[in-house]
Amino acid sequence: MSKAISILYDAPGPKAKQRNILYSIVFVLALAAVAWWIVTMLADKHQLDAAKWKPFVTDSRVWTTYLLPGLQGTVIAALLSVVIALPIGAIFGIARLSEHVWIRVPASVVVEFFRAIPVLILMVFANYFFVHYSSVPLESVALFAIVTGLVLYNGSVLAEVVRAGILSLPKGQAEAAAALGMRKTQTMTLIQLPQAVTAMLPAIVSQLVVIVKDTALGGYILGYAELLTQSRTVSNAYSNTIPTLVFIALVFIVVNFALSQLASWLENKLRNRTKGNRTTVNPEMVEEQAPGMKM
Amino acid sequence: MFDFLSKYDVLGAFWVTVQLTLYAALGSLIWGTILAGFRVSPVPLLRAFGTAYINIVRNTPLTLIIVGTLLGLSQTLGVTMGTNVLDSQNFRLATLGLIAYTSTFVCESIRSGINTVPVGQAEAARALGLGFGQVLGVIVLPQAFRSVIAPLASVLIALTKNTTVASAIGVAEASFVMNNMIENESDKLFLVFGVVALGFVVLTLPTGLILGWVAKKVAVKR
Amino acid sequence: MRLSRLARAGVAVVSLAVALTACGSRDEGSGSLVDKAKNDKKLTIGIKFDQPGLGLQTPGGAYEGFDVEVAKYIAKELGVDANNITWKQTPSSQREDMIANGQVDFIVATYSITDKRKQKVDFAGPYFIAHQDLLVRADDKSITGPDSLSGKKLCSVQGSTSAQKVKDKFPQVQLQNVKGYSECLTGLESGAIDALTTDDTILAGYAAQQPGKFKLVGKGFSDEKYGVGLKKGDTKGRDAINAAIQKMETDGSWKTAADKYFGPSGYTVPAPPAITEK
Structure with a gap:
């Protein structure tokens, strides 16, 4: 990366430095103008009144009654989804590598189908499905629906991660195992999968970011009490929609930024450990992926 | 069995989905390229802005961004998006939110595409005396784009699916109409799901296949 | 074929997931809610959590509003202390189902009495006409x-x-x-x-x-009769709740509660409605 930056332009000389400073000043002025406009508009609409912002600092109940339980709701839904989606993803990822057509093809169809459909559609469907055809208590239907939608979607994404992880291993690994007389299942579970898991780890962590963001979608639409949905109860109690949304956004950014950092830290660590011999599944590739395309 | 479909404007809803996708795709391609330019630019401040923008927007749920365009941008800041008709206003707000969010993915794809262009290309360009804008615009980006068609196709498909979030502010796209249909025809749950799911498969699968083929076709052989 | 360790672990997790999905039993409470209140000294009441003046979860985690007051009064008349009430949030679209499944004993949540709903649940009241x-x-x-x-x-x-x-x-x-x-x-x-x-x-x-x-604006253009929703066929429960509402209206608590929650907005609190669901 740093290499790419430096090769695109010469080291700035005195003139270029001056020009860069000029650009910076123009840019700062433009940003300041936008910020000034926003602040004046907000002040004009009384959105900057201290009373609307103060509760987040002075009233701990905002956090204990609404935001932290909301964050807890987000975490529960996200963790449940990833814990259930992982084994499902592993099974389908391995199934797609099977040499039997009758395993490989159905697995591929399922994976491609769920990757082609918006996760919101899956959640809405699951929501009404649980209401009409299951004995899930209605107050947990939204959670069940969100987790189901996320598992179906992320299970299929993780299937691709697993597949790419296994394919990223040197061929010699499987060949050596075969030479030792191992069965295919043994090769897969004792040789390939354990190594693939380390290669996949960064991708799995960064998939958590996607899951956390999608819980907000499901929660907001289906009314599950996660962080974003709590914006309603907070602004009902304090009449401060804008400050609430800002604080909720901050919490999301902090949580997701930490997860992204963890993912890239893991990636660097794993890459350095084996001195470039081993590839990792690039976490960036996982987030948004096209059906019908190979990683 | 499919009679009830005529009561709802399913095709119209999918047309809204397609329109949202196209406008947002165009917008995020432009804004995403500019952001990528910022991120590799010689001006440290622009680089910092690019990085900050990506880290903030990428880590915010799209739902929050789109709801923010309605409650913040439109209702608080008074941005009307050049129309007084609520439906088109919401449509434009949703498009703006989708652009803000999707452009971060476009930017990161292009940035990684820039990295695939061999060092010698930029070096040769600089040796010819081209400035940063020319190096990037004339030499590097055209090559970079050819290698990022596949990742950009993925972003486009993700965008198509993400347009469903626009229902949060009442844009009558496919998932909005699906919700209405299920609420009124709860006995046809599977049918409704099947129709809407099929609609999305029809929208996303060919995009992936065609662009995947194009990507292979135009890839720079190295 | 021998199942590998991992496959077995996978199967275990999947079956756990299936079990999770399948569990969540609904106790099909039989008998009248009056008996339940008398025996258990506990009630589960459905309200709204997000409507100021009717049913709202306060920053302290308590619940307040006119619906909450009515619910508390009914519970008191049924012999259940306010501390022994479990409050449940009942979204509008799920109210009939939640009653039918026995997840709540009754619902006081801006629940308009309509003929369509009466096919699925019974109503007591109305306790307010909006x-x-x-x-x-x-x-x-x-x-x-x-x-x-x-x-x-x-x-x-x-x-x-x-x-x-x-x-x-x-x-x-x-x-x-x-x-x-x-x-x-x-x-x-x-x-x-x-x-x-x-x-x-x-x-x-x-x-x-x-x-x-x-x-x-003050030009009401429809009548919404708020009733207390309860399980279909629980006549005993309905009569008991009707009696409680009647008592609340006559002893002045109804007016006090209505003035407290609707008064500040300049809304003129009407006279309590006559109970029609008998």
Whole structure:
């Protein structure tokens, strides 16, 4: 990366430095103008009144009654989804590598189908499905629906991660195992999968970011009490929609930024450990992926 | 069995989905390229802005961004998006939110595409005396784009699916109409799901296949 | 074929997931809620958590509002202390199901008595008659009723029929669909939206919360009879609840509660309605 930056332009000389400073000043002025406009508009609409912002600092109940339980709701839904989606993803990822057509093809169809459909559609469907055809208590239907939608979607994404992880291993690994007389299942579970898991780890962590963001979608639409949905109860109690949304956004950014950092830290660590011999599944590739395309 | 479909404007809803996708795709391609330019630019401040923008927007749920365009941008800041008709206003707000969010993915794809262009290309360009804008615009980006068609196709498909979030502010796209249909025809749950799911498969699968083929076709052989 | 360790672990997790999905039993409570209240000294009551003035979860985690007061009064009459009430949030679309499944003993949540709902649940009451009304900015003189809404922007909550009813009658109205009433208020305050329509009780709650900003137009254009929803066929329970409501209305607690929650908005509290669901 740093290499790419430096090769695109010469080291700035005195003139270029001056020009860069000029650009910076123009840019700062433009940003300041936008910020000034926003602040004046907000002040004009009384959105900057201290009373609307103060509760987040002075009233701990905002956090204990609404935001932290909301964050807890987000975490529960996200963790449940990833814990259930992982084994499902592993099974389908391995199934797609099977040499039997009758395993490989159905697995591929399922994976491609769920990757082609918006996760919101899956959640809405699951929501009404649980209401009409299951004995899930209605107050947990939204959670069940969100987790189901996320598992179906992320299970299929993780299937691709697993597949790419296994394919990223040197061929010699499987060949050596075969030479030792191992069965295919043994090769897969004792040789390939354990190594693939380390290669996949960064991708799995960064998939958590996607899951956390999608819980907000499901929660907001289906009314599950996660962080974003709590914006309603907070602004009902304090009449401060804008400050609430800002604080909720901050919490999301902090949580997701930490997860992204963890993912890239893991990636660097794993890459350095084996001195470039081993590839990792690039976490960036996982987030948004096209059906019908190979990683 | 499919009679009830005529009561709802399913095709119209999918047309809204397609329109949202196209406008947002165009917008995020432009804004995403500019952001990528910022991120590799010689001006440290622009680089910092690019990085900050990506880290903030990428880590915010799209739902929050789109709801923010309605409650913040439109209702608080008074941005009307050049129309007084609520439906088109919401449509434009949703498009703006989708652009803000999707452009971060476009930017990161292009940035990684820039990295695939061999060092010698930029070096040769600089040796010819081209400035940063020319190096990037004339030499590097055209090559970079050819290698990022596949990742950009993925972003486009993700965008198509993400347009469903626009229902949060009442844009009558496919998932909005699906919700209405299920609420009124709860006995046809599977049918409704099947129709809407099929609609999305029809929208996303060919995009992936065609662009995947194009990507292979135009890839720079190295 | 030998199952490998990993495959077995995978199967275990999947079956756990399946079990998780399948569990969550519903106790099919039989018998009248009167007996349940008498024996267990506990009740589960469905309310709204997000409607100021009717049912609202306060920052302290308690619940307040007119519906909550009515529910507490009924519980007291059934011999259940307020501390032994489990409050449950009952979204509008799930109220019938939650009663039928026995997840709540009864519901006091701006629950209008309609013939369609009566096919699935029984009602006691009504304990209040609300009217669909409009909430507008306090300084807005242009809106005097639904017929003056032409060309105006009306906020609608998805799944609620009140705004759609207005739109059907007056097609010139523009609808802004959002997911919750609190989203409507931001726009109403800033002028991006001109009116919000639903039951006047709910609107009065919002108006009372931010005094001076909003007002009710005061031209109610439909009657919404709020009833207490309970399991179909529980005549004993219905009679007991009716008796409790009757007592609440005669001993003055009804008026006190109504004045407390609806009064501040300038809403004139009507006389308590006669109980019709017998």
